[in-house]
Amino acid sequence: MRFLVEGTTSPWPEALPRAQCSTDPAAPADAVILLEGAATDGLMARLAKHDKALLPIGNFSGAQFKRADYAGPALSEVGLTEFTAKAIDILGRLSELPPPAAPSDRPALEAMAMAFSRESELLADWCPLVPEAVRYPLLEGIPVSRESLEDLAAGDLLRRRPFDTLHLCGHCGSSRLNVREECIKCGSSNLRQTSLVHHYRCAHQAPAEEFERPDGGLLCPKCGDTLRHYGVDYDRPAEIFHCGDCGHVNDEPAVGFVCMDCGKRTEAERADKRTWHHYALTSKGVAALKAGALPARSLGAAIARIMGTYSPRDFRLLCDYQSDIARRYERPLCGGVLEVANYDELAQRLGGRRLNQLFTLLAEIISQTLRTSDAVALSGRLVLVLFAETPRAGVERALERMRQRADETLSEPVDLRIDIFEADDWERFMEQVP
Ligand SMILES: [Zn+2]
Ligand SMILES: [Zn+2]
Ligand SMILES: [Zn+2]
Known part of the structure; x- marks a missing residue:
């Protein structure tokens, strides 16, 4: 097995046979080993450039890297043996697949090959680093879009399983949104939650602050009576939201989104939604893989x-x-x-x-x-x-x-x-x- 090694190699890890290793991404390799200090940002794009996006990856860097096929603490002989066994398994499954017949089919076939060789679903995962906020760790480095995955699912090559439904910014489409309570009249989030006070004797109802006196007691702003005993003189029939911008009082605020990418506001009721799925390979998908062509x-x-x-x-x-x-x-x-x-x-x-x-x-x-x-x-x-x-x-x-x-x-x-x-x-x- 030939390893492409990423990360700090001095001192050289004892468990790693030097003769089988290269640090040059262009050199032929069967598997990738990440050591401490490996730069995982853009790693998959670099590997893809050298046609290595599907290679098994063993992560011994100590840092999280979701695309890795094996993760262990600092490289040891046991860890390397375990990873090698797993890599042989993955490479064996990859070797069952012919190269794609048509270049345009390649990204989709590679995405399916990841599911096939890892015997795994293509799992969606949260990713705050991208506007859509969801990514497929297994598909890093493979230029396949959500639309093409949906396309494959529509063609029965993949089976969908819901991951989550995300709202979209109505202006730029981002899903990096802050959800907030808003005034139903002016849309401001400057809302104060307070209670409504109801004076039994004169039947006046108003937000608590209109009754509150500086010394802490309650005084009816309509009839001037002092309110002493809860349940006897007055009660608090509801919680209300008081807008600090337009003064509107309402018992239920609206829900809105503010986009963290473009800063604009979208009303929840008008926001589009996008459902993301996990995808599992179907038997029709396996057949397409083994034929090297999309139907x-x-x-x-x-x-x-x-x-x-x-x-x-x-x-x-x-x-x-x-x-x-x-x-x-x-x-x-x-x-x-x-x-x-x-x-x-x-x-x-x-x-x-x-x-x-x-x-x-x-x-x-x-x-x-x-x-x-x-x-x-x-x-x-x-x-x-x-x-x-x-x-x-x-x-x-x-x-x-x-x-x-x-x-x-x-x-x-x-x-x-x-x-x-x-x-x-x-x-x-x-x-x-x-
Ligand atoms: Zn936006
Ligand atoms: Zn009163
Ligand atoms: Zn308002």
């Missing part, structure tokens, strides 16, 4: 690559906006839902690579048929299109052109099913938006 993508994925699509949230906003305009000014509006009805049959018959080619062509036809003002979003296998300012007849003409060109161009019969929704049926269209 066919959906039509939606091909469209997203060619023309870009709206996120469900933005699509929803756009739809709401356009349907408002359509209603107010009696303008035409249509929504379309496209689906390849014979997807399963095609996938089975053509296999991944050919289906991808077919869908790339079809996506090109679709993107050339749509106008730049048409908005597209994806929901599973469905492709949702918003045709602003377009009557049904116009949409039908466009879709007919699309079908015709597909029939002429494509080598395989694609059964493109299309539902059209008009303004009076808008709710049913919106039900399709995830």
Whole structure:
């Protein structure tokens, strides 16, 4: 076993056989050993540059490093033996996998290879160092985004298990937010919690401070009586929040967020949320790994690559906006839902690579048929299109052109099913938006 050694090597650890070691990240290596003083910041990026992101890592540095496959105290013979055994196991599993067939599939296949070789879920973990506040320690150094992991899960290559749901800043999308109680009227967090005092005799109710006298007693500001006995003269029916900025009094404050990245405020009710998942490899994922290729993508994925699509949230906003305009000014509006009805049959018959080619062509036809003002979003296998300012007849003409060109161009019969929704049926269209 050849080791790449990071950290302080003088004095050289007795347990480490010098002949098997190098400190040059470019030198061939089977495993990485971290000694005291190893710089773990950016380590995975450096390893990735030398194609070593998947190597087993033994952490003997004494510092925490979550990506490590083995962690022990200062390097000893026992520790090295244990780590070596584990590394052999990991390398054995990695050697079962062929190199990725297509370069574009590589990050996703490497992410899955981490789960496979470590026999572990890809666990999400808190990370205050990044705006999204969540990271996957096992995936450090592998350029795979949350979106591509979700994509793999949508394709049944990974199985999701919820980690947590985080709120997002409405301005910059960060999840590094301070949660706070706010005045429901002006949004200030300058709230004082106090109690409401109720004077039985005159029925006056007000915040306690209006009753409080400098000497400590209570005096009714309405009738001037002194309040002596709790339960006899007065009671405190509720806890209230008194805004120090606008003076508003309320019994339940609002909840809001202040972003630690951009400093702006977002109301809790309006904040978007993002759910993060742990991911486990499925048998379909293992099959893809052993084939060295990702199976066919959906039509939606091909469209997203060619023309870009709206996120469900933005699509929803756009739809709401356009349907408002359509209603107010009696303008035409249509929504379309496209689906390849014979997807399963095609996938089975053509296999991944050919289906991808077919869908790339079809996506090109679709993107050339749509106008730049048409908005597209994806929901599973469905492709949702918003045709602003377009009557049904116009949409039908466009879709007919699309079908015709597909029939002429494509080598395989694609059964493109299309539902059209008009303004009076808008709710049913919106039900399709995830
Ligand atoms: Zn922000
Ligand atoms: Zn009174
Ligand atoms: Zn206020």
